[in-house]
Amino acid sequence: MSDVQAVKPVAPRTDVNKIGLTKNDYKGVPSTMCPGCGHDSISQGIISTFYELGIPPYQVVKLSGIGCSSKTPAYFLHPSHGFNAVHGRMPSVATGANVANRNLIVFGVSGDGDSASIGIGQMIHAIRRNTNMVYVVENNGTYGLTKGQFSATSDTGVPDHWGVKNDQTAIDLPMLAIISGCSFVGRAFSGDRKQMVPLLKAALAHEGCAFIDIMSPCVTFNDHPGSTKSYEYVKEHDEKLHDIDFIEEKSEIKIDYDEGSIRKVTLHDGSIITLKKLDTVDYDPSNKVNALKTLEEAYQKMEIVTGLIYFNESRKDLVSHLKLPKKPLIEFGEKDLRPSQQALGELMKSLK
C-alpha cells in the first residue's frame, strides 16, 4: 500500500490554507451542545474564520467564562491554548494574557449570562481599556446550562420555556458596548455564516476590543413561539445593515460590486471590509450617534440589527496605552527586569 502511494505524483492539495493546514486542523473535540444549538454554528464559523485567514493556531488563546457558550472553546481550535475561567471573569483573564504576551491572538467567548449579568462590569471595563481581543457573546436570552432561567438580554414580556413572562427590561449588549467606548461593535446571527465569518475576520484584524453579539438560539429552552431569540424570530426580524465582505491585507483588492453602493473600511493591519448598501440605506458605522439611534429604533420595532454597527479606528489599544515594547513582556529575563546592585545601593543611601 505504501509502495503504491510512493510512486504516485503528489498532487497539490487544494484543501490547505496558506500555512499548509487543513480545516480539520482547526477543529476541536466533539461538541456536547444540544443538537441544533446555535453555538455549534458559531464554533463552525470560528473554525472557518481562522482556517481561511491561515492563522497559526498556536498563536491563538481562546478564553471563556462559565455557561453553555463558555464550553464551546473546547470545540474549535484544538491546537490553541484554552482557558475556561470562572463565571463572568473571562475579560480580566484575557486582559492579563494580552499584556503579558502581546503576540497572542486573544479570542474570548462569553454568553449573555456571563457578560450581561455576573460579568457585566468586566465586559464594560475590558471594552473601556480596549484590551486587544475579539469578544464574542453567544446570545440566546436564557441560562441554558442551568435549565432555562431568564437572562438579562431576555426581552420584556417574552415567555420562557414554561410560559412565564419576563417583566424585566432587556440589556442591548451592542448598545452598552458602544456607550462604554468600544472601538468595534458588530452583531451577527448564528444562522447566517456568510455575514458572521467576515465580521469575525474583521474583528481579528482590529487592534483593540472587537465586540460581536451573536444571536444564537437555544433549541432546548428558548426556541418556542413567543421567544424573540428563536430561529424563526431572528430570521424574520434580522435587519441587516449591509452585506459584509472581508478583504485580507496584501491580497489584491477586487471589488465586484458597483462602486457607488460600497463603503470601504480599512482596518489597522491594512485589510479592508466592504459594506454593501442594502435597499436605500447607506449605513455609516463610524457615526456613533446614528449607531445608537439605529439600535434604539430597531429595538422599538422588536427588530434585530446585524452587521458592523460601530467602528472607530482612532482609539489606542491597551498595549499601546501601556507603552509596551514590541517584545512581549514574558520574553524579558532577569537581566532586563532586575534593577542593578548600584541602583539598590543608591536607594539604600537615600533612605538614611
Added chain:
Amino acid sequence: MAQKIVNDFSVRIATANGTGSQSANSTFFKALFRMGVCASAKNLFPSNIKGLPTWFQIRASRHGYSALKKHSEINILVNKDTYKKDHEDAAPHSIVIYDSAIMPEQDFNRRDLTYYPIPLTKIATESFDNARIRVLLKNIVYLGVVVELFKLDQEITEGVIRDTFSHKPKVVESNLKALHIGIDYVKNNVPKRDSYYYEKENTGRNNKKVVMEGNAATGLGFVYGGVTVMGWYPITPSSSLAESVIKYCEQYRVDSQGQNRFAIIQGEDEMASLGIVVGAGWAGARAMTCTSGPGISLMSEIAGLAYYAEIPVVIANVQRVGPSTGLPTRTQQSDIGMVANLSHGDTKHIMLFPANPKECFEFANESFDIAEQLQTPVFLMSDLDLGMNQWVCDEFDYPDKPYNRGKVVTEHDLKEMETFRRYFAGDEDQGIPSRTLPGTNHPLASYFTRGSGHDEDARYTEDAHVYWRNMKRLLKKFESSTQWLPKPVVEGQKGARIGFVAVGTSHDAVVESRDQLSQSGIKTKYLRLRSYPFHSDLHEFIDSCDQVIVVDQNRDAQLKELIQLSVANSEPKLLSLAYSDGLPLNAELLTQKTKELLNRE
C-alpha cells in the same frame, strides 16, 4: 531636678489628619535615626483625608525596643478637638506640651503633669501670611520646640528638612524658618522643667540601617523579583504598596525608547485585578496584585481557580481590622485563617509572613520563584503596622540569585518529547507538574486550562479516581513546598520550657515582653514563623516546650488554630494569647497576659 533620662522615652503627638503633621513627625523620627538613637514610629491615623484626629508615637529606646509603648512620657497636643481626652489619657507624671493659643490654660489642671503651654497657632499666625502654610508649618514650630526643649539635634534636624525638600528650596526656607521660631520661642520664654533629653549616640547602631515603610519595601522586592504585570484596586492599607510598584517600575523599567517593561492595570475591582494577574501568570509573566481583607474576600473565587488550575500568582495582603469594613486604618492579623484555605472546596495556600521591611523586600523578591516553582498562588501576609509605618531596618542585600521560572516546557523541549501531559507529576516530582506557555509553537504544546475537573492531560472529566488522584497530588505538592519557603527564626534562653510562637509584626512586642518576663524569673524561648505550610522546625520547637504561647493579633486565635491543625498532638501544649484592638501590640500587655496564662500573677 531628677536624673537625666536620655534616649529612652516616647513622645506622642496628637494632631488632626491632613494638616501636614506627618511631615513634621517624619522629620523628628528621621533626625533621631541620624543621631544614632534606636527609634521607632507608629502612626495611628483615621480613615479620613482631612480633619479627624491622628496620633503619632515616636519612641526612643536604650535597649533596642521598637514596639508601640503603652504610655508616652511626653505628649504634644496640637489638635483642638481631642485635647481634653488626650490630656485625660496622658500617663501619670508625664510631660504635656499644648497649643495654648487654642486650648484654655484652666483645662490643664492635673497636679502630676508637667505643662509647657506654647501658643503654637499664635506664633505660626504671626510669622506666616498664607493660611494654608500657617497650618502646615505650625507642626514644624512644635518640632522646633522639641529641638530646644529635648535637644533633638538641631543641625541634623535641619539636614533632614533640607534632604526631604531638596527639590523645593522655598519649602526648605519656610520650614527652617518655622523650626527656628519654635526654637527661639522656647529659648526666650520656656525654662526647662523636666529630665528628658535626646543625645547623639556613637555606637554605630544605625550605620547599616535604613528607614523605610513595609509597603515600599514590598513593592521594591516585587520589582527586583521581576514583576511585569500588576492588576490592583485601591484599598487602604495596600494602595501605597501598589504605588511603590508603580514608582519603582517607572524608575527602573522604562527602556531608552520610553517603553515600559511592565504593565500595570488598575482593575474595576479586586476580582478583575486578580483575574488580570491569573491571565498574565498563565501566559508566563511574573504577576502580582495587592489588597487588604475586603479585597481578599472578593478574590476568593479566582484564588481557588488559580489553586486548582495551578497558575502562579502572588497576592500581597496588607491586613487591616475586620470583620467587614472594620477599622480600615488600624492593624490586625485576622486574615490568616481565611487565606490558609481561601475559596470553596479543599483549597490550601502558601503564606509568607514578613516581620520587617527587609523581609518584605526579600519575601516579595522570592515570592515569584516560589509561585512559579510550585505553580500556585503565594500570599504575602503583611499588615498595616508593617506596611504603612516607617521602620528602621537593616539595609537590603542585593538579590543575585537567578530567577527560578519553574517547570516550563519549551518548544525546544517538546521536540524531544513524545507527549506532554500538563497535570502529570511522576514520583520524583513532588506533585509538581510541567506547563507550557500559550504561544509555544508546537503541536504538543496546547492544553485547556479550567477550574472544572480535569485529568492529567487537562481534559474535562468527572471520573472519581482521576479527581481524587489529582486532589492528592495537589496536597503532596503543597506539603512539599516547605523546602522552598523561609524557615522559622528561633531564639531563646537555654533550658527554657516556655515558648512563644508569633508571626510578623508581633515580633517587637514579643522580644520586649520576653525581657520583662525574664526579669520576673520567667525564662522563655521564641519561634517566629515566616511561612505556611509550617516547617518541621515548629514541630521540634513545640516538642521541646512544656507550654507554647501563640501570639495572635486577632480575636479568634487564628494562628494557634492553624498550628493546632498542622502539628499533630500539639493542642494540649498550646496556650492562646489572642488580642487585637487595632493598635500594634505593646509589651506590657503581652507580659501581663502571659503571666495570666501561666498563673504567675
